[in-house]
Amino acid sequence: MEAELLSVLPEPRSVQSDARRWWASEKSVAVPAGLLLIYFLVALIVPVVWPWGANTAKLSIHLQSPSWTHPFGTDEFGRDMLARFFTGARLSMLVGLTSVSIGAVFGMVIGSVAGLMGGIVDAIVMRGLDTLLAFPALILGIAVALAIGPGVLAPAVAVTVASIPWYARRVRSEVLSLKTRTFFDAEKLMGWGRVHVLWHHVFPAVLDGVVVQASLAVGYAVLTVAGLGYIGLGVRPPTSEWGAMIADGQSYLLTGQWWVAVIPGIGLLLLVALTIRLGDALASRFAYAV
């Protein structure tokens, strides 16, 4: 009798079983998120502690293949590729993160306001967003770079602006469906102002979707920045940037010095693949169709 009763009681909780349960449910998010965090930390630390600088050229050691002293080899000016790789990684990650977060905030505000206000404001905002969508991100990047000149700002501005419509459209459609719910009418009855409703009820409700969208957008932002760097519209040399490094290595590919172009691409591929995995995991975690 007693044993029977005990068997229906929940198992006694311990720290280990809690951790195990957490791991089982959050593994798919935690693994890519953890790997990304490690990647990010390594990219922050390596340029500081690595004995070779990213821009110290030493022609006597130019185009050396990967070895123990230069694990990623050296480029045509004898610069250490590992140092350049991780300073490039740092740049990509920082540009990706800032542009995506700024884009997400703008997109969220624009989308919520358009959805809440409706009418003429909504119509104007939507046409504006459609216009932005008419330019693929890379093309927009080229246009911005032409207007403000090459440098780190052009790709950053371009990927930020290009990402805004995606958030805004998604948030707007969510707001439109929120508007049909009863709690929305209740809030009107309570006499709460629009800003209050926006801040306390709309933003929390749409945040999941924005986070999912953002984690997928980081990858595209990083790829676009690299693409602009590859065609010579990104950061100015000698700053190390993955796309520009690949462009530099292109001419050595046919003569056998593959590492100059191949290694930065692997860094890009890993970074973007991890962000996509994270985005997928977050999407299924929030039961969110992308």
Next chain:
Amino acid sequence: MTRYLLRRLGATVLVLWLASIGAFLLFRLAPGDPARLVAGPLAGPSAIASVRSQMHLNESPINQYLGYTDDVLHGNFGTAWHLHESVGHLLVQRLPATAELALYASMVGILAGVLIGAFAAARPGKLFDRITGYGAVFGLGTPVFWLGLVLVLIFYTHLHIAPVPFGRLAVTTNAPPQVTGFLTIDSLIAGNFSALGDAFAHLALPAITLAIPIAAYLARVTRASVLEVFGSDFIRTARAKGVGERRLLFKHALRNGLLPVMTLSALSIGDLLSGALLVEAVFNWPGVGGLTVESIGAHDFAPVEAIILIAAVTYCILNLVTDVLYAVVDPRVRLQT
């Protein structure tokens, strides 16, 4: 249907008009001298002055805009100084190469993506699904220009089975007389089979490079879409009736699951525009994308401005066509605003 068509057409025209205003503002009112930018770094003061009047820069902003619109509508995009040729003429020359590349890339990409996605959805969680799932993440995450270089490294430098990554035909091959501008079709018309083979050999790597991200994307979309259809009642009924799994997949699930795939295929063809820009630079493909990158390298911005506008127009038209196709296939769409 007519109403829907008119409304979509109107929206597209409006967006294109706004996009042209955006482009105008960006290029004309940007810091620095737009005439200087277009005339190039080597131009003397008199050349800049002539570009200045060609671009209507001496007139009032309203007239500048009107002049700009007039030029664009007449296909008058100025002169590419580094090639000493009119931009309009250059574009007409270069467009077939890009179109041919894009055609084969999208064919390969869409076919591979849909098939992979369908087979993965047929047995979710099994080996094929897992492998292609990871493959798709990598396919989406690859920078296309890097992928092109890696393929050149493998198939040209090491295996020696791909031709030199330079252009559409080997220098020793006689080009067929131009009819369509598509070398594969022109050589077929001329009955020149060695040119046909050479054209395909040159197309293979760039087309595959461009196709991989499209295939990866569409495989994910198709898989999700087919899985969703597999969960619906009519599939259970069909299965209960004894419809075979293969038939179930291709006749029932895939057909219904293809609707969203169709929209997204058109959108990914839009992405092909930016992809082609980079891949053409890798393979020295004499298309519009290659022209863009060359012109940027030469600081010649007249062609670049024209190409930015053309990309926007193409993208909008693709969107319009998909929306209309979607409405033809799914009548419910027409009723939505």
